[in-house]
Amino acid sequence: MPIQVNELSKHFKMFKREAGLSGAFHSFFNRKYETFHALKDISVQIEDGEILGILGENGAGKTTLIKLLVGLLHPSSGGVNINGFTPWNRKSDFLKQISVVMGQKNQLWWDIPASESFLLNQKIYEIPETQYKNTLNELVDLLSVQDKLNVQVRRLSLGERMKMEIIAALLHRPKIVLLDEPTIGLDVISQLKIREFVKCYNEKYKTTFLLTSHYMHDIQALCKRVYVIHKGASLYDGDFEKLVNRINPKRKLIFEFSEIPDTNKTKILSEKYIFNLNDTILHAELPDKELTNLVSELFHLGIPASITMEDLPVEDTMRSFFMAPEKFLE
Amino acid sequence: MVDMVRRYFSLWRCFFNNSLTRDLEFKANFLGGLIVDIIFYGIQFFFFSIIYSYVNALGDFTREDVMIFLVITFLADTFYMFFFSGNLFHLNKWMVSGDLDYSLLRPVESQFMVSFRYVKSYALVSIVILLIMLITLIIDYSKPIGILNMVTFAISFLMGTVLWYSVDFIISSSCFWFKNFSVSGWLSHEILKFSTRPDSIYTGILRKVLFSIIPMVLIASIPTRILLYGPNYHYLIGQLFMALTFLSLTRIIWKRGLLRYESASS
Numbered sequence: 001m002p003i004q005v006n007e008l009s010k011h012f013k014m015f016k017r018e019a020g021l022s023g024a025f026h027s028f029f030n031r032k033y034e035t036f037h038a039l040k041d042i043s044v045q046i047e048d049g050e051i052l053g054i055l056g057e058n059g060a061g062k063t064t065l066i067k068l069l070v071g072l073l074h075p076s077s078g079g080v081n082i083n084g085f086t087p088w089n090r091k092s093d094f095l096k097q098i099s100v101v102m103g104q105k106n107q108l109w110w111d112i113p114a115s116e117s118f119l120l121n122q123k124i125y126e127i128p129e130t131q132y133k134n135t136l137n138e139l140v141d142l143l144s145v146q147d148k149l150n151v152q153v154r155r156l157s158l159g160e161r162m163k164m165e166i167i168a169a170l171l172h173r174p175k176i177v178l179l180d181e182p183t184i185g186l187d188v189i190s191q192l193k194i195r196e197f198v199k200c201y202n203e204k205y206k207t208t209f210l211l212t213s214h215y216m217h218d219i220q221a222l223c224k225r226v227y228v229i230h231k232g233a234s235l236y237d238g239d240f241e242k243l244v245n246r247i248n249p250k251r252k253l254i255f256e257f258s259e260i261p262d263t264n265k266t267k268i269l270s271e272k273y274i275f276n277l278n279d280t281i282l283h284a285e286l287p288d289k290e291l292t293n294l295v296s297e298l299f300h301l302g303i304p305a306s307i308t309m310e311d312l313p314v315e316d317t318m319r320s321f322f323m324a325p326e327k328f329l330e
Numbered sequence: 331m332v333d334m335v336r337r338y339f340s341l342w343r344c345f346f347n348n349s350l351t352r353d354l355e356f357k358a359n360f361l362g363g364l365i366v367d368i369i370f371y372g373i374q375f376f377f378f379s380i381i382y383s384y385v386n387a388l389g390d391f392t393r394e395d396v397m398i399f400l401v402i403t404f405l406a407d408t409f410y411m412f413f414f415s416g417n418l419f420h421l422n423k424w425m426v427s428g429d430l431d432y433s434l435l436r437p438v439e440s441q442f443m444v445s446f447r448y449v450k451s452y453a454l455v456s457i458v459i460l461l462i463m464l465i466t467l468i469i470d471y472s473k474p475i476g477i478l479n480m481v482t483f484a485i486s487f488l489m490g491t492v493l494w495y496s497v498d499f500i501i502s503s504s505c506f507w508f509k510n511f512s513v514s515g516w517l518s519h520e521i522l523k524f525s526t527r528p529d530s531i532y533t534g535i536l537r538k539v540l541f542s543i544i545p546m547v548l549i550a551s552i553p554t555r556i557l558l559y560g561p562n563y564h565y566l567i568g569q570l571f572m573a574l575t576f577l578s579l580t581r582i583i584w585k586r587g588l589l590r591y592e593s594a595s596s
Contacts (some may be wrong), residue, residue, distance in 0.1 A: 012592060072431055072593050107432040111352045123344045124436050126337075152355070279594035 001034070001207055002176060003046035003069070004171050008078035008111040010039040010064055034267030038064040040233045047207035051198070052221030055215070057322045062212040069210070070100050082176065096125055099174035101165050103181035108153045114164040115149045118171060125172035133173065139167045142197055166197070176208045184216055195221045216314040230325050247328045248317040250293050254308040255282040261301040269297060280305070284329060285312065341438065342446050349416070349449035363452040369409075371456065372405045372434050384563045389530020395558055396528065402487070402557070403526045408453050409491050410498075416499050419515040422505040426512075429596030441584045447500065468557075469587040475557065483557035484555035486566060489573040490549040494522065496576035503580070504594065506587030525549035545572045 011276070016034045017027030018279035039061045046052050054062045067073045070089030071094070071277060080087055085094035108117045122132045140146055143163040148156060156164065161180060169177060179198070183191040199222055202209055213219055216229060219226060219240060236243055257280040266277055273294045275284035284294060291309065321328055353360045382388060382396045391399060421444060423431040424430040432442040468475050505511040524532075524540055529551035532540050540547045552565050 067431075070432055074589050074591075090434070090440070092437040095435060098435075100431075100435060102431070105428060105431065109348060109352060111355050112348060116348055116351055120344050120348055123341055126437075126439055141368065160375060165450050 001208075002048050002083050003044075005044045005065075005069070006079045006081075007041055008039060008042040008065070008068060009037070009069060009076050010061075010073060011035050011037045011076045031071045035057075036247065036262070036296045037232050039068070039075075039229075042229070042234055043057045044227055044234070044237060046208060046210065048099050049202065049208055050225065051202055051209040051211060051222050053211050053219040053226040054229065055212070055226050056229035056235075057317075058214075060229045064232075065229065066100070066180050066210065066212065070098055070178060071095075078181065096172060097175045098178070099169040099172070099176070100180065101162075101169045102180045103184035106153070106161070107168055108161070108164055108207055110154045111152055113150045114153055114168070116158075117164075117168055120173050121168055127172055130256055131173075136167070136174060139170055142200065143167065157190075159186050159193070162186060162190070162194065163197075166194070170201070173205070174207065176210070179209060179213075181213055183210070183213060183215055191215065191218065192194075195239060198222055216318045220314050228325065241306055243321075244311075244313055244314055244317050247321045248312055249287045250285045250312055251288055252308075252310050252312055253282070253286070253291055253295065254286075254306075255295065256280055256305040256307070257282070257299050257302040258305045260301060265301050265319070269294075269301070272297075332441050338439075338442060339430060341442075342449075344530060345446055346449045346451065347353055347355065349452055350580050352450040353451045360452050363450070363469055364455050365451065367408070371408075371460070374404065375400055387586050389528055391528045391554075394467070395554070398471070398558065399528055399554040399575060400552060401460055401464045401467060402554050405457070406487065406490055406525065406550050406553075408456045408460055411450050412453035413491075414445060414498065416450045416504045418495075418518075421502040422446075422510065422512050422514050425591070426594060427503050428589070431593055434485070434588070434591070439475070440588070441499075441581065445495070461489060462560050470551070471558075475507060476560075477540040479557050479560055482561035482566065483553050486553040486556045489566075489569045490525075493545055493569075494525070494549050495575055496573070496580050497521065497546075499580045500576070500583055502572040503583045503587050506590045509592075522546065522549075526553070528554075541568075542572075 006251045011140060012035070013033050015027065015031050016038050016272050017032070025120060041059075042065060044052075056062045064073065068075055069082065069087055074088045082094065083097060085091055085097075087094065087098075102211065108114050108176070116135060120175075121127075122129075122286060124174045124321075127135070140149065145160060145163050145167070148160050153161060153164065166182070181200075183194055186194070193216055198209060209222070211218065211222060223240055226236070227234070228243070253275075260280055261277075269275075270277075273284065273286065273290065275282050275286075275294070277283075280297065284291065286294060293307075295307065353363075378400050384394055386393060386394050421430075423443070424433070424589060430444065431445065434440050437442055468480075501518045501521070502514045505514060524544070524546035529537070529540070529547035532547065537547075548569050552569060556562060556565065557574065
């Protein structure tokens with residue numbers, strides 16, 4: 001078990017003041033503090049080579065959890081054990097095993113080519129020359145950035161920059177990689193390429209990935225298991241598909257008849273199922289079993305020209321989940 | 331130990347290469363920085379030489395002593411600029427923005443990372459110019475200055491730089507406690523001005539403070555005395571003691587500060 005998190009809590013002391021100038025003056029002389037519980041009793045185990053998605057709305061505590069796991073923050077209580085290390089002791093051997101990519105922060109120098117920052121990382125992580133060259137060549141090939149290595153980072157597109165950030169993070173072959181919103185702001189193609197890369201890299205090297213993302217397609221494509229945090233507390237730990245089905249078990253059907261079906265028969269059917277029929281096209285959103293029954297009955301109404309069944313957009317499903325998560329998990 | 335020193339020196343060389351590559355990227359910026367330095371030191375030198383031309387001595391420093399002292403203060407300033415100013419001056423900003431995160435995640439001593447990561451490479455040219463000026467003044471000095479004086483001066487100067495770094499580091503690290511202490515850089519800057527005047531002008535409690543709690547006179551005045559009047563082991567031992575004490579303080583404060591680090595939100 002590479003990562004074990006036990007009853008981890010983190011709270012911050014924050015000063016509170018009323019709005020306006022008088023509030024500012026008042027708080028200058030008489031500062032009032034309140035405790036903000038960013039994480040409350042989080043416990044989770046993560047297996048070797050797993051890709052775990054960490055989900056939660058803004059401010060839920062995802063980034064705080066990641067920062068505790070890499071040792072940037074010290075917890076208020078609880079413990080973390082990563083391959084026998086306590087992260088916040090920041091032992092050199094521990095730091096060589098992990099890596100973090102933060103979608104909204106850069107580790108690369110802005111004004112010089114990424115290749116210069118890679119060389120620096122080689123020195124920092126004491127990567128032997130041959131290993132460095134092989135790893136760099138492989139990552140550059142996988143991410144298709146051969147021609148961008150010697151371009152100043154500031155001249156790269158956001159997608160290219162993120163690829164370079166990922167290369168910088170993986171040069172030392174970390175065992176655990178924490179990706180904090182790695183696809184934020186990227187176009188659909190760049191998002192897809194990064195997803196494909198993470199999947200392929202994880203399969204090849206069995207590297208453990210922890211991923212936070214607000215793009216549910218990232219999670220859907222990469223994470224079998226998700227850990228949901230809500231207001232700093234653990235809300236769900238398990239299979240992502242099961243969670244989605246629990247939130248919205250419906251699927252979408254588009255059934256196109258070859259000719260307009262009998263009105264009386266469709267009227268009878270509408271008493272059993274909810275659907276919309278416009279001339280020859282029928283739309284329905286129903287749970288899986290009901291949908292199968294409906295399809296078999298539709299065959300009796302007429303010959304289909306086409307049938308499409310699809311899952312409802314996972315983004316919409318998760319949006320409704322985050323608006324009232326407790327409702328779905330009771 | 332030797333391996334560690336070798337590793338950190340090799341890392342610093344890499345930092346320097348990175349910084350030089352970046353600085354050379356912007357020709358105007360590189361030359362501009364150099365020109366700003368030259369103008370700054372030129373004006374300071376001219377200004378003080380005018381002031382001191384009206385007096386024959388300042389405390390126990392003669393006019394030619396003062397000239398050497400001035401070049402040593404500039405040299406100390408440039409040394410500091412070269413190694414540390416690109417780092418410590420920004421520590422508060424990095425802390426508030428969360429940019430400190432990546433420095434703390436490296437398998438390298440984090441104090442080393444935040445102290446040496448960015449080198450102001452153009453200051454190297456100023457260092458060379460000031461060294462030439464200092465050598466010229468030493469050669470032209472009315473009395474011969476021996477090798478022993480120069481060697482002990484180098485040691486004393488090094489300890490002065492350690493003290494300068496330590497005082498600035500302690501002030502800059504206070505942002506761990508104050509959350510946002512953006513004036514820390516300027517506060518250090520103003521305190522460090524005490525080092526740019528000969529120690530003999532300070533009297534009473536202020537003198538005691540500047541030799542102990544805020545040991546600014548140990549940065550340039552004492553090295554100047556050692557260079558001009560020969561090694562004074564009383565001063566050297568005192569300087570060594572203060573340098574070690576302050577350096578240890580930076581370690582303690584940094585480690586305690588890290589416990590309080592909150593890192594900015596994403």
